[in-house]
Amino acid sequence: MFSDLRQAYRSLIAAKGLAFVAILTLALGIGVTTATYTVIDAVLLRPLPYEAPDRLVYLWEQGKTFENVNAQSSLHDVTEWRRDARTLSHVSAYRYWLFNLAGAPQAEAVLGAHVTADAFATLGARPALGRRFVAGEDRPGAPRVAVLSDALWRRRFGADPHVVGRTFRMDGTTYAVVGVMPAGFDLPSTLPHNALLPSRALELWVASDVDPVKDSPDNIGWWAFGRLAPGATLEQASSELARLAVAQHRRNPAAAETIHVRGLRAHVVRPIRSALLLFATAVGLVLLVACANVAGLLLARGTSRGRELGVRVALGATGARLVRQLLAESLLLAGAGAAGGLALASLGVRWLVALAPNGLPRVAEAGMHRPALAFAALAAVVASVVAGLLPALHAARTAPAGAARSVGRGTTLGGAAQRARGVLVVAEVALSLVLLAGAGLLVRSYVTLAGEPLGFRPERLLTMFTLMPESRFPTDRARGQFLLRAAERIRALPGVEGVAITDAVPLSGLGGYATAWVEGEPQPKPEDLPTLWPHDVSADYHAVLGIPLVAGRAFSDRDTAGARRVVIVSASLARRLLPHGSLVGRRLGGLRAEPLTVVGVVGDVRANAIDEGPQPAAYLPVAQETDIAGSLLVRTRGAPLALERAARAAIASVDPEQPVMNVRTMDDYVAQALSTRRFSLFLTAVFAGSALLLAMVGLYGLLAYLVAQRAREIGVRVALGAQRVDVARLVLGGALRLAGTGALVGAPVALLGARLLRSQLYGVGPSDPITLVAVAATLVGTAALAALVPTRRASRVDPAITLRQE
Known part of the structure; x- marks a missing residue:
């Protein structure tokens, strides 16, 4: 064989031109193939970085109250599954949360999660320092404890090896550090692909303080996962949880009709x-x-x-x-082509990682490793x-x-x-x-x-978000006053045409969902109720975004906390709720504890994703809401980012301890959606x-x-x-x-x-x-x-x- 290779080498040296073209051709083919395989291996083929990852499953419920929008569950039901399921040895849950981390050099918004105490044990994850959560730490009244990511430990705590036991202030509450996770650790990625947050990776985890017994079964904001019991199969777990869902639904008709079970890796990579x-x-x-x-x-x-x-x-x-x-x-x-292909693949992998969309899971792990x-x-x-x-x-x-x-x-x-x-x-x-x-x-x-119309004008629109923890802003009045004062300071800046307040920026991937019906009309069956996106907005929200008013009126200064509760609906929701006749002046049930009077109808907006079409939406005035979020939308006369520093300073002049995050143009959100x-x-x-x-x-x-x-x-x-x-x-x-x-x-x-x-x-x-x-x-x-x-x-x-x- 070696003699054949020596002879082949001499023969190719005699035909340098042909050999050069052939090597370049194979280098291109092998390089492109290897780069793509490397990304596919990191995203699809490589096992999840947990103990016995093939035994991990993802669970979510689908019932009559809501359509299956985000494949989430309620903590109340997760507790019942943990108690009743025999095919699962562990059932855990988490929910994403933005924390206001106080301290030097400045306040910072950090993406983290509330988790049940057994979350790390379910994954088989062990901290690099300290310990993981223990039973009882996820109950109301328990001491507040947190586990840090390696990145946050190094950035905010100076990689202190004695950090375990240290306390820090977050959301106005004192937390004690009990552990630090290894570099690269994260919970399974279930963030919407278009969600634009401080980072895609979680930077800390706190033990939940929600009482699952008292928590409403309708509060489906938790991502649930579990581990199969020894000897149990995925099919057996699916059958058992389906039976549990039937029993739960008989006891409570509003409970989920179906509980879905899927392999955790299959669920994470399913969208792509x-x-x-x-x-x-x-x-x-x-x-x-x-x-x-x-x-x-x-x-x-x-x-x-x-x-x-x-x-x-x-x-x-x-x-x-x-x-x-x-x-x-x-x-x-081919060997020479493979050598050149590896050089091309190395560049190609960096390219692909840099160009990868926001929600491509684990793509950052792609590299020229042994596979x-x-x-x-x-x-x-x-x-x-x-x-x-x-x-x-x-x-x-x-x-x-x-x-x-x-x-x-x-x-x-x-x-x-x-x-x-x-x-x-x-x-x-x-x-x-x-x-x-x-x-x-x-x-x-x-x-x-x-080229699809968005329903609003994204050009010259600056967006930002500020956290308002309950410990610092204990009442909705305090939160509303802070936002209104911040909006007034920004509105006074040169080059600003208008400022609006909302709980969710369009195309940000954030926001909740609800259902509604028209009072005085035959109430549809629960499964026929339309799913809609409710948004809390200021009176000038639609004008600032350029959303046209179709019927009725816009919000005004008269729509205050003590006035009649009102709502503005999108045109598609109006057609869905009342196909024949005007919805203006009618009252809607289901959105809040008391009925809301429709005062206006506005144009449809592609608020969740461009390729999903306009989403039915209901807009509620922030002055009448009790849970006010802090997104600000600034319409400018010139380049939006030119006002970033001035807008940050305006918010800091109201309260210097409030971190400002996601300062970006609306054009960025559109680009991310595509x-x-x-x-x-x-x-x-x-x-x-x-x-x-x-x-x-x-x-x-x-x-x-x-x-x-x-x-x-x-x-x-x-x-x-x-x-x-x-x-x-x-x-x-x-x-x-x-x-x-x-x-x-x-x-x-x-x-x-x-x-x-x-x-x-x-x-x-x-x-x-x-x-x-x-x-x-x-x-x-x-x-x-x-x-x-x-x-x-x-x-x-x-x-x-x-x-x-x-």
Whole structure:
């Protein structure tokens, strides 16, 4: 084997140009493939970083009160599952929370979670310092304790090794540190992909102080997970919890009808699993195109080596020996290509991680680790076999004839070899068409989605959020006064057109949900009640965002705490609640303890996600609400971020201990809402572009070789009267025939593959004729461009020189 490799090395050194092109081609194919595999491995394949992760499950309830919006549960029901389920050894829950962390150098908003005391035990997670929570610490009245992340421990506590036992102030309450988790630890990621928060990773955990017995079953704001009992299966747990749900629903008709159980890793990766698997398929096609390209190069070289191989056969070499020798050459090429591919993959992984959408779980863990190296090695072996086997077999079969031709002037590409290279080029073009069709559909989808009306004006809009802990603002009056004073200070700044207050910025991924019905109308069944998004807003909210008033009036200064409770609804909710007639003046039940009078109807807004369409919404005046959140929206005359420092200073002038977070433009939220589709489009475009480039390089190589080998024939044709345009038509026609054949072969496959993209499309069908025609035209035009140089060379063949050589 080593002698074969030495011989292969000497042979490739003698053909430096071909070897260089082949290595570059394989480096591109292997590099793109390895980079994509590395991301897929980190997100989909790698086990979750917990003890026995395959035994962990995710649980959520689905009942009549709400539609299954966020796959959450109530702490009340979690406690019942923990008590009654025999197939689960542990059941835990957590809820995200923004904490106001006081202290030097300044107050800071920190993303953390309230957890049940057994959460870390369920995951099998152990702290690097101190201990985890113990039973009883998650009960009302228990001492307040917290576990820190490694990042927060280093940033705010100076990596103090004696931090356990230290106290700190957060949300106006004193907490004691009981542990520090290892670097990289986090709870399973269940944040909405479009949620824009201080970070995606949790930075601390506090033991819950909610009494699960007294907590309402309707308070479904908890993310529940558990561990299968020894010997129990996922199917057994699903069956048991389904029976528990039936029993709970009989006792309480408002309880969940169904309890869902899914493997924890499957639940975490479910939103992006299908997209990543499609990318894996696409990148596999790119590698196939690269292999076909190299196979064509080796086939041409093998044919031109007829004399050399024929001599070796005459000296006693067998066909198997020649095949082994030529496969060794392709293995060396693939090995060198893999080395270059690893360099490309390293850059590609950094690119992909930087461009990954906000909600892609665990993507930050992607890196050139041992699995990536092993995959690159495997890809090199596969590429060497796929690219080298056909040329090796062909060369070995034709080698005996090579000796007989050794006295001739040269060799030409035989009919079988020429047909084989043509088939390879057709295959490359067909595969490129499949990828181009997918990329074209995603482009059309993205353009359509980006052009959808949002229902509000995002330009020149600055957003920010400030925490108001109950310990510092014990009453809604205190919170309202703080926000109103902060809004007044900001409104007085130069360059500000208006300021509004809300509990959830549109497209932020935050906010709650509720149901409602019209008093005096037949009340629908619980399962027929529309799910809507309630928002607490200031009187000028709709004017600042540019949401049009359709009917009735806007909020005014008269809508105070002591006045009649009022609400403004979106047009889609008005149509849903009262299809015939006006909703203005009618009263809605279900939103609050007392009915609310509808005073206005406003336009629909895509508040949750752009691709979900407008969400039915109800707007309530902050002056009449008891749980006031602190998001501020500032309409500016110029660049919004130019006012960031002044806006922060204005809020600090009201209360310097209130941290300000998520200071960003509304355009950022829009870009984030489109980030997942933009990421998909980027990847598919890279794959399609790589495949198209490789296919056209293969077509160019075939045409250039044919022109060089047929120079004598072309010279004779010209000498006998053929016009140069006829010669050009001959070469260009051959290129277009190959491209057209590839397009015809690839079109049915592209239509079939486009159906797999259905879930990724928006506003366009998988068989969109405009996309297919545009892709076919792009392919033919690129083929013509690839044929330009060989066609020009063929048309300039001098018959006198050619005949003189005869």
